[in-house]
Amino acid sequence: PSASGQSSFDRVIAGDGRIEPRDEMPDDYRKSLIRQISQHAHSEIIGMQPEGNWITRAPSLHRKAILMAKVQDEAGHGLYLYSAAETLGASREDMMQALLAGKARYSSIFNYPTPTWADIGAIGWLVDGAAICNQVPLCRASYGPYARAMIRICKEESFHQRQGFEILLTLSRGTPAQHELAQEAVNRWYAPSLMMFGPPDADSPNSAKSMAWKIKRFSNDELRQRFVDMLVPQAQALGLTLPDPDLRWNAERGHYDFGELDWSEFKAVLAGQGQCNVQRVEHRRRAHTEGAWVREAAMAHAAKKAARQQQ
Ligand code: FAQ
DSSP: OOHHHHHHHHHHHHTTOOBOTTSOOOHHHHHHHHHHHHHHHHHHHHTHHHHHTTGGGOSSHHHHHHHHHHHHHHHHHHHHHHHHHHTTTOOHHHHHHHHHTTOSOOOGGGGSOOOSTHHHHHIIIIIHHHHHHHHTGGGGOSBHHHHHHHHHHHHHHHHHHHHHHHHHHHHHTSOHHHHHHHHHHHHHHHHHHHHTTOSOGGGOTTHHHHHHTTSOSSOHHHHHHHHHHHHHHHHHHHTOOOSOTTOEEETTTTEEEOOOOOHHHHHHIIIIISSSHHHHHHHHHHHHHHTHHHHHHHHHHHHHHHHHHHO
16 A cells, blocks of 8 residues: 555554455455455355255254254355455455365364264354354454454354254253264364364464454454353253363363364364365365356346346
């Protein structure tokens, strides 16, 4: 930006104001937002798959209707987020191509499988729970379109988390076999959900700038701690345990201490070696190819409509 553009950007950030699409902004700020927002959009779109896997097998019509609505909400979140990235000059086509080519990042969490119905409960409770912890502060992010998209997304995520909690509660209070199913799903999703907050602060290269620019308001470790503190009483209410022998209340800190996570697993998932990385991208590619006729029909319809308006 020009010198006056930079100083007006600095003033807005210092005053906790909002940067809007037409405002001048530093190149790095724009690039970092496109990075984060596009990764977030891809996560929502890929995130439809683990749960989509259970739509045809949901245990009742009621559960099926709820799950379909939830997965559709995720598609909607992806679409608002791609639109937010477009306001920064990113092209939707480029973002899509990067995802299909397997070059774009999306959240590590969606590379884990959903072998049982209880995994759907665990995703709602833990994955949507982590998403809310991470995204509520993003409602105050300095970039206007992103912050505003987050407000609606967080409202929907809150409903998602409750539906997951309720699935687990029903299973936990069911037969011993159902209780075990719920506990096993929590055992599978707990550590991966803690890793959603990103690497430890000391290994988080983007944090310093993102915090200075007021995109991020809290560090990865701060949010992870907040999440663990929130989960413990909820797990007690569910009658389930969290799979961490080192988890205990620390009165001095006023927080729960918890065990070291396996960051080599996180790195492997980011490097494409998670259980479902290949399957997720292949599935997205297939859906894109099979959906080509829908895009073509929509384009033909739009062209006809435009031609009619010109007459
Ligand atoms: N997975 O320097 P940092 C949802 C990457 S919720 C994969 O700390 P930053 C809802 C990071 O991109 C999930 N990669 O990065 C839902 C960076 O790589 P880069 C989506 C990760 O940006 C629920 C590198 O590691 N939510 O979808 C992960 O400051 C149920 C270094 O990390 C969001 O995206 C990870 N877990 O902090 C949908 C929230 N963590 O780009 C369906 C918005 C880090 O330099 C079903 N994003 N990396 O190549 C954020 O808040 C931030 O981007 C963080 C990472 C906190 C994720």
